Amino acid sequence: MSNENTYNPHVSVDCVVFGFDSDNLKVLLIERTIKEQNESYNDKKLPGSIILNDENLDEAASRVLTELTGLKNIYLSQFRSFGGPERTKNPRDILWLENTTQLKIGRIVTVAYVALIKIDRKILSNSEETSANWYDLNDVTKMKMAFDHADIINRGLEYIRHRMDIEPHLLFELLPRKFTISQLRTLYDTVHQTRSDVRNFQKKVAQWSYVVALEELEEGVPHRAARLYKYKK
Amino acid sequence: MSNENTYNPHVSVDCVVFGFDSDNLKVLLIERTIKEQNESYNDKKLPGSIILNDENLDEAASRVLTELTGLKNIYLSQFRSFGGPERTKNPRDILWLENTTQLKIGRIVTVAYVALIKIDRKILSNSEETSANWYDLNDVTKMKMAFDHADIINRGLEYIRHRMDIEPHLLFELLPRKFTISQLRTLYDTVHQTRSDVRNFQKKVAQWSYVVALEELEEGVPHRAARLYKYKK
DNA sequence: ACAAAAGTGTTTGGAGTACACCCATGA
DNA sequence: TCATGGGTGTACTCCAAACACTTTTGT
Numbered sequence: 071m072s073n074e075n076t077y078n079p080h081v082s083v084d085c086v087v088f089g090f091d092s093d094n095l096k097v098l099l100i101e102r103t104i105k106e107q108n109e110s111y112n113d114k115k116l117p118g119s120i121i122l123n124d125e126n127l128d129e130a131a132s133r134v135l136t137e138l139t140g141l142k143n144i145y146l147s148q149f150r151s152f153g154g155p156e157r158t159k160n161p162r163d164i165l166w167l168e169n170t171t172q173l174k175i176g177r178i179v180t181v182a183y184v185a186l187i188k189i190d191r192k193i194l195s196n197s198e199e200t201s202a203n204w205y206d207l208n209d210v211t212k213m214k215m216a217f218d219h220a221d222i223i224n225r226g227l228e229y230i231r232h233r234m235d236i237e238p239h240l241l242f243e244l245l246p247r248k249f250t251i252s253q254l255r256t257l258y259d260t261v262h263q264t265r266s267d268v269r270n271f272q273k274k275v276a277q278w279s280y281v282v283a284l285e286e287l288e289e290g291v292p293h294r295a296a297r298l299y300k301y302k303k
Numbered sequence: 304m305s306n307e308n309t310y311n312p313h314v315s316v317d318c319v320v321f322g323f324d325s326d327n328l329k330v331l332l333i334e335r336t337i338k339e340q341n342e343s344y345n346d347k348k349l350p351g352s353i354i355l356n357d358e359n360l361d362e363a364a365s366r367v368l369t370e371l372t373g374l375k376n377i378y379l380s381q382f383r384s385f386g387g388p389e390r391t392k393n394p395r396d397i398l399w400l401e402n403t404t405q406l407k408i409g410r411i412v413t414v415a416y417v418a419l420i421k422i423d424r425k426i427l428s429n430s431e432e433t434s435a436n437w438y439d440l441n442d443v444t445k446m447k448m449a450f451d452h453a454d455i456i457n458r459g460l461e462y463i464r465h466r467m468d469i470e471p472h473l474l475f476e477l478l479p480r481k482f483t484i485s486q487l488r489t490l491y492d493t494v495h496q497t498r499s500d501v502r503n504f505q506k507k508v509a510q511w512s513y514v515v516a517l518e519e520l521e522e523g524v525p526h527r528a529a530r531l532y533k534y535k536k
Numbered sequence: 537a538c539a540a541a542a543g544t545g546t547t548t549g550g551a552g553t554a555c556a557c558c559c560a561t562g563a
Numbered sequence: 564t565c566a567t568g569g570g571t572g573t574a575c576t577c578c579a580a581a582c583a584c585t586t587t588t589g590t
Contacts, residue, residue: 080313081386081412123410126387151384151414153314154359177356179314179412181384252542269544270580293540294587485569502571503553510551526567527560 077120079173082180083130084118084219085146086226089189089204090244090257096189096204097223098138102216104166111162115216116223117202118180120171131183138202145186145243149229150222153179157218166216180217184226186243234261238278242301250288250296251275310353312406315413316363317351317452318379319459322422322437323477323490329422329437330456331371335449337399344395348449349456350435351413353404364416371435378419378476382462383455386412390451399449413450417459419476467494471511475534483521483529484508 087098099114117138121130127148135144158164158178167175189204205213210223234240241257255271258264275281282302287295320331332347350371354363360381368377391397391411400408422437438446443456467473474490488504491497508514515535520528 078313078410080311121386124388126389127384127412148383150381151360153354153414155357156359177311179360179414181386181412250542267580267582268542269582272543273545274579291541292589294542294589296542483569500553500555501569502555505570506572507552524568525562527562527569529569 076123077171077173078123079120079171079175080178081127082118082120082178083127083134083183084116084180084222085131085134085183085185086116086223087135087185087187088226088230088244089187090260091189091204092253092256095207095227095260097207097210098187098202099205099210099213101201101203102166104162106162106165113214113216114205114219116219120173120178127181131181131185135185138200139187139191141187141191145240146183147185147229147233148181148183150225151179151181152218152222153177154218160217163217180222182222182226184230186230186240188244188246190246231261231263239280239301245301248284248286248298248300250298252296254281254299309356310404310406311356312353312404312408313411314360315351315353315411316360316367316416317349317413317455318364318367318416318418319349319456320368320418320420321459321463321477322420323493324422324437325486325489328440328460328493330440330443331420331435332438332443332446334434334436335399337395339395339398346447346449347438347452349452353406353411360414364414364418368418371433372420372424374420374424378473379416380418380462380466381414381416383458384412384414385451385455386410387451393450396450413455415455415459417463419463419473421477421479423479464494464496472513472534478534481517481519481531481533483531485529487514487532 089096089098098117100117102113102115104111104113117134119130119134119137121127122133125133128146131146131148132144135146136142155177157180158167158175164175167173167178207223207227210220213220215223230240241254241261244257245253251272252268254275255266255268258271259266280302281299284298284300286298288298289295322329322331331350333350335346335348337344337346350367352363352367352370354360355366358366361379364379364381365377368379369375388410390413391400391408397408400406400411440456440460443453446453448456463473474487474494477490478486484505485501487508488499488501491504492499513535514532517531517533519531521531522528
């Protein structure tokens with residue numbers, strides 16, 4: 071089977087992968103190098119791929135994630151498609167596409183997903199030619215990005231903020247298995263762009279039945295150790 | 304320019320157009336007839352189109368709507384893409400696609416939009432070969448539908464319910480310019496799948512500053528006439 | 537002993553919910 | 564005068580928000 075049959079070079083998926091380092095939201099980006107005539111050019115891109123001819127969109131997105139991280143059971147949700155003709159106009163992007171896919175590329179419509187992963191599970195297959203790294207969301211605006219990926223990240227962020235408002239469960243996709251209430255609160259506040267009161271927050275969490283206290287405390291902190299909690303069901 | 308250059312036969316848009324007839328939610332569907340060897344087959348489809356090579360997704364969706372209704376300034380929002388390889392597998396659908404587009408069609412990924420329109424503005428160009436009509440949402444499950452359009456409608460409904468929860472403004476896209484509180488309440492309850500109390504609902508609306516009372520009453524009703532309201536800003 | 541973060545209660549205002557009767561109008 | 568929907572008020576509950584001090588532990 072030739073490449074022309076296995077790939078569908080008109081539609082791709084891109085994943086905005088979020089993580090949380092107990093302090094800030096992070097995105098997983100891939101370093102891209104484009105060799106031009108004399109010098110080479112560097113920027114960042116979202117993990118993504120052209121879809122295969124026999125897979126559906128969700129499958130393509132999970133494939134991208136497993137190839138990249140080696141992890142399974144990652145929260146993944148489609149949030150929007152981007153398909154303006156101008157998004158595949160930049161000569162650098164075209165050059166890169168045609169080099170990496172070995173296909174003649176016209177316009178590509180991309181279906182964007184957000185993924186949430188526990189940042190401590192760094193079982194990234196960070197080995198091969200792709201080098202993926204976490205970047206602080208606040209720094210993304212300052213970075214050179216491929217295609218319209220800066221846009222896509224912003225939209226993904228909006229989307230996930232919205233979702234987490236409705237489904238607080240999703241917060242726990244970003245926290246380590248055992249966490250303290252203040253880690254949870256920092257994350258909550260980062261996502262909601264608020265600065266919530268410690269006592270009120272404790273009360274709120276107390277009525278989330280899926281947050282259960284462990285008989286265990288934090289270790290190695292230079293002050294009173296906090297109780298650990300886990301997410302159940 | 305040949306058809307191959309002006310159309311992109313890999314990506315389409317489909318619009319789930321909602322209306323409200325003071326009683327139930329309705330969807331705008333197009334009658335489709337497929338001529339097979341002996342007899343012809345009838346079903347319904349969503350208004351949609353393959354995208355043109357120089358337009359973006361939002362433009363394609365508005366184009367579909369203006370071609371269909373002649374209206375401008377319609378609320379329109381992308382909500383999800385559908386792209387499984389199985390969605391363009393039914394031989395009837397393939398036949399119809401190739402007949403109407405005159406193009407060889409492989410897999411089509413479709414980007415779905417919801418649109419909200421005031422059902423009384425029936426300035427539909429219901430003339431040409433396309434005959435579009437309003438159908439009760441509850442009847443849709445019983446009807447034969449093209450492709451995965453039944454799915455798309457359900458997802459669109461979920462989406463718009465969600466949205467209207469967050470942005471009550473959107474309700475007014477479905478109501479006539481002048482409406483009564485009980486029309487608004489029926490719509491609200493239909494959308495939220497609730498049965499709200501008359502008095503409590505009046506109170507709620509009273510604090511929506513964008514709902515303003517007019518010095519005007521309903522006419523031609525066989526009982527006490529209700530006050531009319533309008534939506535402002 | 538001190539620095540640093542953990543943990544804990546009470547009060548107040550606003551929003552949602554439950555609930556029943558009189559009013560205006562056309563037929 | 565009757566049938567049909569229009570329109571109105573009060574009491575209770577629950578949730579969100581404001582607000583300050585004591586406890587524990589490592590250095």
